[in-house]
Amino acid sequence: MTMREHEPIILVRDCDAILIPYGTPIKLQKDSVVYITQSLGGNYTVNINGNLAQISSSDADTLGIAVAERIISSADTTLADGSLDEAIVWQELRTCYDPEIPYNIVDLGLVYDCRISKLNEGGHKVEIVMTLTAPGCGMGEFLAADVRNKIQAIPGVTEVNVELTFDPPWNQDKMTESVRLELGMF
Secondary structure, X not given: OOOOOOOEEEOOOOEEEEEEOOOEEEEEOOOOEEEEEEEEOOEEEEEEOOEEEEEOHHHHHHHOOOOOOOOOOHHHHEOOOOOEOHXXXXXXXXXXXXXXXXXXXXXXXXXXXXXXXXXXXXXXXXXXXXXXXXXXXXXXXXXXXXXXXXXXXXXXXXXXXXXXXXXXXXXXXXXXXXXXXXXXXX
């Protein structure tokens, strides 16, 4: 099935979702009508009765969408010295999207730091410090969980820590120039 943004979709089963921007878990009922407003990074933002909710990729079938599983090869993630390729971590971070703004968290300037360390017992630890566009956003823990899950799926990563911070506060200057240009924020 092809993506049908802005067309009515009838849910084929009940599914869990997160109410945006509050971060409240909700249950969407079978036969409810939704409209996809954003489908980035494997998650789906839908409009249901004038409210926005996020449906995870694991529940895409309720929208009638089959999602291909992303597989990252360990040969692609490890450098010659056995360390984890930091570029792969940043590539995965670029698959995480703000549920309301159609840009990834890296280009929005939400990722403040990314550190990779080799663990004595094998594998790698990835530590990410990130923020949100607004301190009161209820989606923070869900966005952090999306980051954690995607980084944890990288072969060779055995531990992931994601810290949410508001110091320094996010502002539009942290966005890439291309995003600011697209949003007309110069």
